[in-house]
Each structure stands twice: as C-alpha cells, then as structure tokens.
Amino acid sequence: MARAVSIPTIDLSTFFLNDEDQEGKKKVTEIIKQACSEYGLFQVVNHGVPIDFSHQAMELCKEFFDQPYEEKFKVYTESDAPLPCPHGYRKHKADKNEYLFMLPPGTTGNVFPTNPPHFQLIMEKLFNKFSETCQLLEGILNDSLGLPPNCLKDYNNDRCVDILLSCRYFPATETQDNGANSHQDPAVLSLIFQDDAGGLEVLIDGEWIPVTPIEGALVFHICDVLQVLTNDKFVSPFHQVLRPKGKSRYVFVFFYNLNGEKWVEPLPQFTKVIGEPPKYRRFQYKDYFGVRVKEKLNPPARHEDKTTLITFASATN
C-alpha cells in the first residue's frame, strides 16, 4: 500500500528567541534533517520574513506584470555576464509564464521597473530578507549533518550570486496546463513564496504530491549542490508546476546559489570517512549552472534532452 505523504510544516520560532532553548533547537534541527533526507522539501512558518511585507512585494509584482508589454520590455536587458545571468524581464516563448530576474542589491547592471514606484526599494529589502532566511537554514542543515561549525557557510561564501525570480504563470488553457516541467534546481537551496493559486508539486516515491499553499509559509527545498555534497544523504527533489484554471499564479523563487568557480563534489564526511563511494564526479559549478540557465531560457525541443544532475555528473556515467 502506498504510504501517505504529508509534507512537513516546520516552526522556526525557536531560532529567533534569545533564550538558550538548546533542546528546542535540537528537536527542530532533527525534524528538518529528516525532511531533507526523506522529501528534500518542507514548508516553514515563523521564519523571520514578515508576511505583510512579502504580500506587499507580491502586489507590486502583480502591478508590474499587469502592465502592457511595451512597458515590461523596458526592463529587458541582453546580458553577456557569464554568471549569474540573466536579469530583467523575460517572457516564456510558449506563453505560459513571464519572469523578472533580480540579482543582489547593488549588482551592476541590475534593472528595475520605475513603475510602480518603490519597486526597487521593496524588492531589495525582500532579497535581503530571503537571503537571511536561507543563511539561517544553511546553518541548521550544517549542524544537522554533523559538519564542522560553519562548514557550509565557509564553502558557500559568496552572496553576490543569489537570484530572486518573480514569476507570473498564465492561467491554464483548455489544452495546456503545464507551467514548469519536472526538474531539480541546480543551486544550493531554493526558497519559494507562493500565492494561494496552488500548482506546485513535488515527486515523492514516484507520486506527484501538491505543495499546498499555507498562508505566510515559505517553501524550502534542497538543490543539486547539496545533494552532491551530501552524496545523496539529502535529496534535491523533482518538482513541477501546473498552471491554475481561471487565474494567474504569482510566486517568488529565491535561488541560494554558489559561486561558479567553486568545485562541487561529495564531502569526505559522506564518502571516505564512512566508506561510501562518491556518487558524483567532481565538477566546477559554472559548467553545470551555465548549461542549466541556457536550457531554462531556450529549452531543447524534447524535455528528455534536458541536462540533469545525473546526466551531467553521475559517477557511473
């Protein structure tokens, strides 16, 4: 009989208290570890990003996406920066979604709409809030894995490479409800703030499970870099998006990313030390990330021709 899957919702409030609630922290750390090993995805509440603020930012993005295309294409830039690109407005050729890519506040070449007003200020604040929450999670994951203090932080030490994607999925048509094909994310961690339209699904034990929107919650999932570093102790889950009927879906996706010059390979703590063979070959992140970005913007005709972590880096290829 199929096992009933319920994606955990985890309360992070203990990490924001100044008390010495070490027991509480330990308990939550253990729950997160289990979620990362079993599903690779979970929701969090009391995560430090004010709910009203996230909604305010989302309203601004809706206003932006509701404008005529001439206005939106003013925020389109051709970028030849090798990493992380792109930035600005993009529209999917298949007319199923449109994006606004944003790089960290202060990045040269970052582009913002001048309308609605305050857009840049609010989005930069949101970027910083999401970044702080990912850094908190990274620390918790580090401890849950029994790694030396700050091991992940010291390795993933460049916050100039993170990306905030604002996205609108158009409503499903009679014949097409595909919003995003099944994929894993190349980054270290992904954080998602979704509206109440629904449509995000995660693959668990061969079954697509809806990631039901919870008011004020953030969705976190493990990405490919952590799956490689942990030699599969943590799962970078396959996920997809189905477009809702009758309305658009708005979402922020924050990619907590890695500097392209970094080498990615299973850590000795999960191979040599415990006598397990590495499941992935060593690779430089820019080589993998570059291919994945190119294929996101210009997908190959057949979904099965897309590069995946396994086709790119499996040790047995």
Ligand SMILES: O=C(O)CCC(=O)C(=O)O
């Ligand atoms: O729209 C979502 O909820 C997730 C989008 C996503 O998976 C991605 O942009 O990588």
Ligand SMILES: [Fe+2]
């Ligand atoms: Fe994704």
